[in-house]
Amino acid sequence: MKDPGKSSGMHFHRRAFLQGSGAVAAATAISGGAAEAASRASRLVRSKTQITLHVNGSDHQVAVEPRDTLLDVLRYQLDLTAAKPVSSDGSSGASTVLVDGKPMTASTLLAIACRGKKIETCESVSSHHPDRICRTFVKHDSLQCGFCTPGFVVAVRAFLKRHPDATREQIRQGLNGNLCRCGTYADMIEAVVDLVKGGGNG
Amino acid sequence: MAKTGYAWPSREKSRLLGKSHDRIDGLVKATGEAKYTYDVNLKNQLIVKCLSAPFGHLRITKLDTAPAKEIPGVVEVLVFPHAGVGKEIQWDGELLVAVAAESESAAREGVQAIRFDYEKLDVFTNEEDLEAAKAAGRTMRTRSSEPTTEREPGDDDDEDEFYEAEFKRLFDQCDVVVEGFYGIPVITHCCLEPHGSTLEYKDGKLRVYLSTQNVSGTDDGFAKALEMGADQVEVICQYIGGGFGSKFSPGYWGIAAARLAKSTGRPIKFMLDRDQELKIAGNRPSGYIKVRLGADKNGEIKVWDSHQWGTSGYRGGGVSDRVVPYVIQAPSRRVRATPIKVNAMQAAAWRAPNHPQACVMTQCALDDLAARLGISSLDVFLRNVKHISSRQKQEVYAAELKRAAELIDWKSKWHPHGKGPAKGSVVEGLGIALHTWGGTANNSECRLRIYPDGGVESFCGTQDLGTGTRTVCALVLAETFGLNVEDVRVNIGDSKYPPSGASGGSTTVGAVCESHRRAAQDALARLFETVAPKLSAKPDELEVGVGCIRVKGKPDRSLSWREACALLGLKPLEVTASHKRGAASPLSDEGVGGVQIAHVAVDRDTGVVRMKQFVAVQDMGLIVNRKTATSQVHGAVIMGIAYALFEERILDPSTGQFVNAELADYKLPRIGDVGEIVVDLYEPEDQRARGVIGLGEPPVISPGAAISNAVCNALGVRVPVLPLTPKRVLDAIRQANGRG
């Protein structure tokens, strides 16, 4: 089951957006007016706007083009690389961040649409000050290569807020928005079960 | 210096080995601090995106990159050498042009501005249909292994005629002959971190952050392509987001990145897009097989005769006929294999190359034999243990079969194929499979320093794929020195460190255990020499205690580790030790077995297969870190569930396009799909005594066959081709009903 918090009108499909915006311009030879119109559209897409993004408790000034995703801005402008580019359509959940407390995939959000919102990435904690979710993931070895892990950690944060007493069955049902290729699911279920019981607080 | 006798401490004397330990880089990964190749942002870097082939077979008729160069932000455009006008491209997704730009958006816009046209050429993708492949002229010469039979052909016999007659005779002697067709299509590696690099070329030197399984072996490739000395190239990979056998070389995209860095004078980040990753960065060959299997009425196999086909891509290939029949081999057997060429990127090594497919292609037939005889497949497997050909002992397989059966509660859950009780439309079933793997220790060298302040630091050009290699290195050092894991510093993931083999074929943990234990024992012997006079003892009278060095049997005569190291004076003690692949060693071995049993529920109305429970019994010699060993097996089983039930490459037969090359369409299991997984690490004393053996591949081999067999046990109908999607399940039921 998809996480209900993840369906939102703010999302778009990156490829469709690029094509619809005219950035696709001259994929095959277009002549005259059409090409001009396309290039006008491209210029529009490229113009930068200064915005403030509120990330992990502090404000950041960034210059964004309308087509820039939140993920690109986090990774390339703020060097916050915990959210990963795995699938442009958000189907891997690897770019999951919290936007006003709701889990969303940063790869399908436009940065410009995130003005005024509270964004929380996996990096809101650190290895020196880890939260109990990170500690419990390590305790149960719920990570291997670790590329999917930050996305899962954020998804679990959101999940536990809504389901602090989740049963094993609810855990199996409620974290299907994220994908792991190394196969850490079995150990992740144990970590979340432990977290529900209050694990990781010590 | 006395020669050190390399050995592992006994189970009782091991303070850390074989216990469960958190991985030392766990928190760095969980908090997102770990920097993968994709995450390394170099100042002033350019981002590369590529135009790739949109059709399965084409000839380029037009390629004008000038408009791309006009796009603001685009800095450089590179046409790949294989992609000029007039060139023929054999598969969908092949990279044609690389565009380096100030941002991803600009690079993508540049790609889309390229004027490109092509002529469509004939496409063939139907690897499942041998006759269609023949008709299309896409088959290669059929390979036949030398048949193994009771009688040998005489000098005057025509061999073909002789074997036809001999196999007829052998099959006629059997009580039962089972005929079957089985298949397992191409899947991809689908690493979540795509292939690629972030690199910079500066002052004649190339520094490459590469997503690689081969830190010590890729500098050469870059050096050759750029005509520079390998010593001028540094390859770094601290963290890698999956490889599974597909990330051993720089790749032509890696070389292109280096060229772009050189020509632009700017750092380059060149990572494949998701669809490119699935289309061109690694896939596993398909295998289809027709089998005749003869046996006696108790299910003991006598004769095997098979013809297989499949593909590794545009150059043919397919599953190796040398691993068929897999592990369990009938005394008389004949195997033929016909490679098929399709319009798709050539395959790469995929975790346990050939074995998962061969396991399906063999052990589904064995299970069909049980079904035909109406007896338990556990009995059939046990009866045929004597026909197991493996580097692991038959007794170990027998013990593992019994252990797995106990854990899944075979006795109370088993029913004959298709005869279980139905709950509504849902029926359940059990299926078995078993496997083998080598897992020898690869080449590895470790440089170790003990500092006068007690610090311990190692350097080794290996890599941690997520298996916990870093932690294994630390455990071995800490165990040897009587220290804690936090007291040692492990440095890996850099080609400037002493070389260590590529991580492929479950060879890494053995490799680093060899080099690190050897280095640590050598260093300790030297430290004992330094310390002995102070303790008024001979070096060979000393031993390590927890945090101390002491005289054996005299615990009061000891120095703390720090005190002992202070005796080194000003200079650190440095030793280098290595292991050569294939050299006999008391520290490592090769050849494991392993048995798995799946318990599934199948809905006959919807065709949906659900995993209920999965038992994996696995030997691996000596266990180093129980926690990461267990999670390795969990992960392998889940990857097995993926190819058994969900994933496959789907090529459009008319265009050759890989139509499901995005993660929304390339189906992989999610957390709710994997059921309960029970892992039993089989480590009796005689296995532990063999030393360390690699574990990454073996448990990924059996799930396909075990799950297929479980579904067959539930339904009483074989669903012949993986993955067992609802459609395939329903088709098989319908076909069986039609016949019956």
Ligand code: FES
């Ligand atoms: S840990 Fe590797 S993808 Fe999840």
